[in-house]
Amino acid sequence: MDYASVFLARTGSVSLTLPQKRWRIALTVIITCHTLRKQNQYVSIDIPSKSFLLLKGIDHQPFHHLVKEKRAEDLHELGGASGLIAKLNSDSNNGISSDNDEIRTRKETFGTNTYPKKKPKGFFVHVWEALSDPFLLLLAGCAAVSLGFGIKEHGIKNGWYDGVSIFLAVFLVTVVSAVSNFKQSKRFDKLASECDNITVTVVRESRRQEISIFDVVVGDVVLLNIGDQVPADGVFIEGHSLQVDESSMTGETHPIDISEREPFLTSGVKVVDGYARMLVTAVGTDTEWGEMMKTITHDNNEATPLQERLQGLTSNIGKIGITVAALVFTVLTIRYFTGSTKDENGVREFDKHKVSVNNIISGLVNIFQQAVTIIVVAIPEGLPLAVNLTLAFSMKRMMKDNALVRNLSACETMGSVTTICTDKTGTLTLNRMTVTQFWVGKELVKTKGVVESVDTRVISLLCQGVGLNTTGSVYQNNSLSVPEISGSPTEKALLYWAVSSLGMDTDALKRGSKVVHVEAFNSEKKRSGVLISENANRKFVAHWKGAAEMILARCTSYYDNDGSVYNMDFDQKSHFERIIEDMAASSLRCIAFACKNVEEMAQTNEGEPPKIDDEGLVLLGLVGLKDPCRPEVKAAIEACKRAGVTVKMVTGDNVFTARAIAKECGIISENSEVDVVVEGQEFRNCSPDKQLEIADKIRVMARSSPFDKLLLVQCLKKKGHVVAVTGDGTNDAPALKEADVGLSMGIQGTEVAKESSDIVILDDNFNTVVTVMSWGRCVYNNIQKFIQFQLTVNVAALVINFISVVVSGKVPLTTVQLLWVNLIMDTMGALALATDRPTKELMKRKPVGRTEPLITRVMWRNLLPQALFQVVVLLVFQFKGQQMFDVTEKVNNTIIFNTFVFCQVFNEFNSRKLEKKNVFEGILRNKMFLAIIVVTILLQVLMVEVLRRFAGTQMLNWEQWSICVGIAAITWPLGWLIKFIPVNKKPFRRMLPRWRSYMHAHVGTL
Incomplete structure (x- = not known):
């Protein structure tokens, strides 16, 4: 019978085999657990595997305490890793079943590999936060006082309009702001959960599978390689040279060796060397990592650098607004007490002979309310909202473009990048390795005719070197016409070539020899080695594989294709070096295989693994692998150059x-003397001054180590560059962290690389890096457009109110009208201008860099004339409008309000393009902008024609509507003319020679 076992209580040695009947199983489990828990004993209960569902709710603490408390004695009593595997009904080679019922049952029994997260803010929390604005609260207080005095003075029927109107306006502003923030918060939470969803390699039913970390269950056999994150608590089954970094859990910076003697692996730690198979014993909150993570709250809305700069801008504008409001309050108060202000009927508001306390309080509250409204309009609360909107919109679009943003500030910084340091494999190339050349000795062998032309002993050694010195695997089944091969692209290419061309049988290979020790590949050694014991003749053979020049330097002889071994002298080594150079010049990646018979095992200290000799090797062969450039990468690099x-x-x-790949991609040009190609060691050995001098000129750095990459990034940053770095390996983590923007690869990237990066490129494609850069520029550009739009309104509103109050003692716009303008500026303006997509023009500009001001001369040139136009027009209407249009004061005030709003509507079009004269280009692609414009116009018509009591407006006829729209439409041609004004630092000095030549030519002609 097929049995599964569950280890349940704290200590003891009682074993019980359960009968097949389900009710008897349930009854026996309950009684036995209850009795033995009191005795504090171990109990091992064997049940049929299909009865897992009966175990829901049973205590499984010993499993997750094994790793958390590192109970070596308990593991030993269970029979070590092999005994624990049997208890969990798993298999070290085949894993668990892929059956959905069993996976579901294991999740129900032992829990899922997830942890509870902090509940996101609800909608009403966002409403409360929006209401916490002190100025809005002041307005609400003023509205309450206004409501009370209005009802007292005019009765309930007519006295509630002003107070309730202000309440409704405050409520509208609050709700719209809360809805926007709530939606963006949900979007950020969704993106954060996608960042946590990493892939894990497990073995199920003898096959390697890539699954989500959330789908890992107790009993799974997980494959760990360099750079992987341990997905759950578990026990080491088998592996070689496994070292983990536990600094994230313990703070210990030194790598920890994991072996059968120290078998415990903790969730969340990183693999820094070697590889292994691990049995999962606890998941989710049963792990120490899970317990820690459920107490951590992630704030996905942290302020980005741009947001911090905007908060400073908002603060400065707010101070100006408060100053203007204070002056308005002072002037209006003086005018009120001197009897200079009159109500709608022309009666003095303050008459010392008839005045009452209530009237004074009501008047002062009305003045204070107008002053606070000016502050509300002046402070650009929409700036942070605009940043959130454009970041959320760009992040959503970037996800569709295969880029996952992990750090919000990276969206902005990518727009300022001046230099990109990129990997080659998988980023510039397709990462689809195929073997195209094979050399044995000095002979080039056809890759598909190896068996017929090469000696069997050489073939046998090559099969050992490929099939055993690998982190990949081959799964062959009679039902499969082609074997399933997994591993890195290089490993997959070599294994496929060995199976198809050498006739390698991996199962027979593993039966005929045993791997004694492994030296895992890393970026410093650039090679990997295995020491194997051949079962037939009990000999030890050391196999090495790696970068051709590294292996060749350790070879003293070589095999010929007839199986003969020849000594390698200087001339012959030079011949092999030329073969390697020729392959490299053809953009082939050259891998060398070498071996050595080991007569005696090297003596080591007790407990240490045997050492693999890597001197005096015999060269088996050279393999050239082709990884073609991505077809779109050349155009992407050209786009970078234009940008x-x-x-x-x-x-x-x-x-x-x-050099060959760089030429093919367009990074360097043919016979270029400016583009520098160096090796990492050469750059490393330069003096610091020399490094800074040549850092700009370097286009290709070959044979680079992680330190070389980091050093190059540091030099570039010292020279003022904004640097982006792409990387996929654990060794890339320092450079990714040091860079202004780190971009890791989503397919081939290790979890360490992804965690160290700001953005994950999901398709490992350099073209996506360029797309991310264009979105970064778009974010920055959208924010500038919104700032220009809002500052135009702020300047106009402050100047109009101040001049009007000083001259006439009246504010031209009511509190509700000003709040409506504020709503157009902040929320709706942000929605309209923050959702533009990248344009080709953005990628033709030079990068912003580190020192470019947020508000540029171009923006000042655009906004100041527009603000001046609005001020002049509205002040003329304010003082001469009644005579010009022959209307009452209320109609005139409505015309002023209507014209002011439509000026902002037309100016929104101007703000779409900071420099281009055609502001309508691409407008049909931004449906959000068009929708906002239509909604704004419809609501304005509603405010003027329908909600008259609420808005304090009067109905307008067609002639008056035409005047409002016609005057506001001048904004378009004005914006077009403004863009002819040069924005150089000294424009007039530049124009002076032109005027001189013009006058000289024309005067001379006369």
């Missing part, structure tokens, strides 16, 4: 391969 961004390729390949 003023320099692309530098940093790779571990030799200088010949690197």
Whole structure:
């Protein structure tokens, strides 16, 4: 019978086999657990595997305490890793079943690999936060006082309009702001959960599978390689040279060796060397990582650098607004007590002979309310909202473009990038390796005719070197016409070539030999090795594989294709070096295989693994792998050059391969003397001054180590560059963190690289990096457009109110009208201008860099004439409108209000383009902008024609509507003319020679 076992209580040694009947199983489990818990004993209960569902709710603490408390004695009593595997009905080679029922049952029994997160803010929390604005609260207080005095003076029927209107306006502003923030918060939470959803390699039913970390269950066999994150608590089954970084859990910076003697693996730690198989014993909140994570709250709306700059701008504008409001309050108060202000009927508001306390309080509250409204309009609360909107919109679009943003500030910074340091493999190339050349000795062998032309002993050794010195795997089944091969692209290419061309049988290979020790590949050694024991003759053979020049340097002889071994002298080594250079010049990646018979095991200290000799090797062969450039990468690099961004390729390949790929991609040009190609060691050995001098000129760095990449980034930043770095390996983490923007690869990238990065490129494509850069520029550009639009309104509103109060003692716009303008500026303006998509023009500009001011001369040139136009027009209407239009004061005030709103509507079009004269280009692609414009116009018509009591307006006829729209429409031609004004630092000095030549030519002619 197929049995599964569950280890339940704290200590003891009682074992019980359960009968098949389900009710008997349930009854026996309950009684036995209840009795033995009191005795504090171990109990091992064996049940049929299909009865897992009966175990829901049973205590499974010993499993997750094994790792959390590192109970080595308990693990030993269970029979070690192999005994624990049997208890969990798993298999070290085949894993667990992929059956959905069993997976579901394991989740129900042992829990899921998730942890509870902090509940996101609800809608009403956002409403409360919006209401916490002190100035809005002041307005609400003024509205309450106004309501009370209005009802007392005019009765309930006519006295509630002013107070309730202000209440409704405050409520409208609050709700619209809360809805926007609530939606963006949900979007950010969704993106954050996608960041946490990493993939894990497990073995189920003998097959490697890529699954979500959330789908890992107790009993799973997980494959760990360099750079992986341990997805759950577990026990080491088998592996070689496994080292983990536990600094995230313990703070210990030194790598920890994991082996059968120290088998416990904690969730959340990182693999820094070696590889292994791990048995999952606890998931989710049963792990120490899970317990820690459920107490951590993530704030996904942290302020970005741009938001911090905007908060400073908002603060400065707010101070100006408060100053103007204080002056308005002072002037209106003086005018009120001197009897200079009159009500709608022309009666003095303050008459010392008839005045009452209530009238004075009502008048002062009305003045204070107008002053506070000016502050509300002046302070650009919409700036942070605009940033959130454009970030959320761009992040959503970037996800569709295969880029996952992990750090909000990276969206903005990508728009300022001046240099990109990129990897080669998988980013510039397709990462689809295929073997195209094979050399044995000095002979080039056809890759598909190896067996017929090469000696069987050489073939056998090559199969060992490919099939055993690998982190990949081959799964062959009679039902499969082609074997399933997994691993890195290089490993997959070599394994496929060995199976198809060498006739390698991986199962027979593993039966005929045993791997004694492994030296895992890393970026410093650039090679990996295995020591194997051949079962047939009990000999030890060391196999090495890696970068061709690294292996060749350790070879003293070589195999010929007839199986003969020849000594390698200087001339022959030079011949092999030329073969390697020729392959590299053809943009092939050259891998060498070498071996050595080991007569005796090297002596080591007790408990240490045997060492693999890597000197005096025999060269088995050279393999050339082709990884073609991505078809779109050349155009992407050209786009970077047009955008003023320099692309530098940093790779571990030799200088010949690197140069060939760089030419193919367009990073360097043919016979260019400006583009510098260096090796990492050469750059490293330069003096600091020399490094800074050549950092700009470097286009390709070959044979680079992680330190070289980091050093290059540091030099570029010292020279004032904004640097983006792409990387996929654990060794890239320092450079990714040091860079202004770190971009990791989503397919081939390790979890360490992803965690160190700001943005994950989901398709490992350099073209996506360029797309991200265009979105970064778009974010920055959208914010500038909104700032220009809002500052135009702020300047106009403050100047109009101040001049009007000083001259006439009246504010032309009511509190409700000003709040409506504030709503157009902040929320609706942000929605309209923050959702524009990237344009081709953005990628033709030079990058912003670090020092460019947020408000540029171009923006000042655009906004000041527009604000001046609005001020002049509205002040003329204020003082001469009644005579010009032959209307009452209330109708005139409505015309002023209507014209002011439509000026903002037309100016929104102007703000779409900061420099281009055609502001309508691409407008049909931004449906959000058009929708906002239509909604704004409809609501304005409603405010003027229908909600007259609420808005304090009067109905207008067609002639008056035409005047309002016609005057406001002048904004368009004015904006077009303004853009002819030069924005150089000294424009007139530049124009002076032109005027001189013009006058000289024309005067001379006369």
